[in-house]
Amino acid sequence: MDAAERATLVTRFTEEAVTEAEIASILAERDDPHAYIGYAPTGEMHIGHFTTMRKLADFIAAGVDVTVLVADLHAHLDDEKSPFELLDARSTYYEEAIRGMIEAAGADPTAVEFVRGTDYQLDEPYTLDLYRLIADTTISRAQRAGSEVVRQSENPKLGGLVYTLMQCLDVAALGADIAYGGIDQRGIYMLAREVLPGEGYDKPACVFAPLLSGLSGGKMSASDAGSKVNLTDSPDAVEEKIQGAYCPQGETEDNGVLEYLEYLVFPVFEERGESLVVERPEEYGGDSVYDDYETLEADYVSGELHPADLKPGAAAAISEVIAPVRDRLRDNPDLLAEAYPETHG
RNA sequence: CCGCCCUUAGCUCAGACUGGUAGAGCAGUCGACUGUAGAUCGACUUGUCCCCCGUUCAAAUCGGGGAGGGCGGACCA
Numbered sequence: 001m002d003a004a005e006r007a008t009l010v011t012r013f014t015e016e017a018v019t020e021a022e023i024a025s026i027l028a029e030r031d032d033p034h035a036y037i038g039y040a041p042t043g044e045m046h047i048g049h050f051t052t053m054r055k056l057a058d059f060i061a062a063g064v065d066v067t068v069l070v071a072d073l074h075a076h077l078d079d080e081k082s083p084f085e086l087l088d089a090r091s092t093y094y095e096e097a098i099r100g101m102i103e104a105a106g107a108d109p110t111a112v113e114f115v116r117g118t119d120y121q122l123d124e125p126y127t128l129d130l131y132r133l134i135a136d137t138t139i140s141r142a143q144r145a146g147s148e149v150v151r152q153s154e155n156p157k158l159g160g161l162v163y164t165l166m167q168c169l170d171v172a173a174l175g176a177d178i179a180y181g182g183i184d185q186r187g188i189y190m191l192a193r194e195v196l197p198g199e200g201y202d203k204p205a206c207v208f209a210p211l212l213s214g215l216s217g218g219k220m221s222a223s224d225a226g227s228k229v230n231l232t233d234s235p236d237a238v239e240e241k242i243q244g245a246y247c248p249q250g251e252t253e254d255n256g257v258l259e260y261l262e263y264l265v266f267p268v269f270e271e272r273g274e275s276l277v278v279e280r281p282e283e284y285g286g287d288s289v290y291d292d293y294e295t296l297e298a299d300y301v302s303g304e305l306h307p308a309d310l311k312p313g314a315a316a317a318i319s320e321v322i323a324p325v326r327d328r329l330r331d332n333p334d335l336l337a338e339a340y341p342e343t344h345g
Numbered sequence: 346c347c348g349c350c351c352u353u354a355g356c357u358c359a360g361a362c363u364g365g366u367a368g369a370g371c372a373g374u375c376g377a378c379u380g381u382a383g384a385u386c387g388a389c390u391u392g393u394c395c396c397c398c399g400u401u402c403a404a405a406u407c408g409g410g411g412a413g414g415g416c417g418g419a420c421c422a
Contacts, residue, residue, distance in 0.1 A: 157414065217383065224372095247382050258384090266417080308381040 003028040003154035007063040009118065011061065013055065013263055015183040015210040018193075022205040025178045027062065033177035035207070038069035038170060040088035042081040044340065047229040048220050050105075051264045052182055052209045053098060057107035057271065059180070066112045067174050070094050074166065077159035079151040086339065091116055096332065097231060100325035106271035121166065128197055133165045137195065145191035153345045168192035172201035183208040191204040212263060213256040214259050217246035220256070229260075232329050232336070237318040242315035245282055247307040250299065256284040257307075257314050266293040266318045274320075278305065278313040 001009075007024045011017045026033050039049070060064050070091045075082035082090050097107040120126055130150050139161060146164035150156075172181045179189045188279070189206045197203050197319055214220035214227030221227045248255045261276070269276060276290045284306060290296040299305035329335060336344040 245382060306380065311381055
């Protein structure tokens with residue numbers, strides 16, 4: 001694979017790359033290019049996480065070393081989303097779920113290095129850098145950078161600001177050339193590009209994944225169970241959620257069902273060599289099979305493919321894609337029970 | 346350390362002065378209409394009124410105590 005192909009692989013299905021040129025030169029010039037993505041182990045993981053994780057398979061295939069940071073301290077710093085006592089259990093659950101997603105995406109989970117925040121964020125060099133950054137950064141600058149990530153409230157805690165600065169330092173501390181995450185992370189990594197050189201570190205390149213629409217229209221919401229498919233949802237539960245999903249005929253805007261297909265199902269099916277089957281009554285044209293998203297979208301936009309026919313096929317496909325992760329988590333119920341004693345204990 | 350304010354449905358809040366065991370909007374659930382969903386109509390549901398004690402026939406409401414949150418003042422060799 002030449003450098004151009006690798007760059008295409010790294011940037012496909014993304015919202016933005018900062019910058020394309022920097023990514024290309026990193027891939028061409030570094031012997032062991034390195035990307036990282038961080039997750040704060042807070043709520044249960046869902047299909048939105050899976051979509052973002054799937055891309056790790058692209059990084060790996062492009063010859064990029066991948067580190068997944070399970071940012072345990074961040075999970076508490078962000079408005080105490082995770083209680084301090086549950087950080088270890090939730091981190092363990094996240095690690096296992098993420099391994100499952102990487103494997104389900106057709107990549108080797110052992111190719112990814114897992115690091116926890118507490119593995120290095122309490123060490124002296126990191127702490128000193130953090131204090132320097134705290135001293136150097138205005139409250140409003142940090143607030144602005146983290147506003148899409150950190151929970152906003154009328155009476156914000158300092159934790160949210162420290163969270164943002166720590167995430168900037170994480171890029172350098174982990175030695176990442178590329179910071180990868182959802183487009184909501186953009187503000188933080190733009191701050192990182194701005195401040196890291198002043199602390200003596202390289203300016204990281206960035207790759208941002210799109211944030212998928214929720215199933216009820218608008219953005220996916222952690223507090224709205226019906227707006228997303230959970231990794232442990234049974235086929236029936238997936239079917240029910242997709243059936244109830246906002247899915248206007250012929251429109252791609254805010255259409256979570258189509259987005260799931262484009263960013264998760266088809267990339268995974270392509271890797272597995274599978275196709276999406278749409279069963280349809282004869283009166284509407286009979287069954288059809290899709291090998292790629294573009295063809296399906298064209299049929300959908302033209303009206304050839306009706307939402308009522310698409311939904312059952314999409315639900316089955318989504319269910320099939322998450323099946324390995326679901327099985328993995330159900331085989332080890334203690335993971336969820338210990339991470340979320342309130343709901344799974 | 347002192348003072349003031351806040352705490353009612355999943356969310357935002359009304360009700361408290363003038364005690365009679367609770368309401369609105371949004372959300373949610375269910376129908377109707379669309380070959381899905383949404384939108385639109387129609388219907389429905391939702392509560393330890395922060396906790397404890399007291400006054401009273403009766404307390405979300407009055408009194409006392411406590412918890413949590415917010416704001417301000419004071420202290421500044």
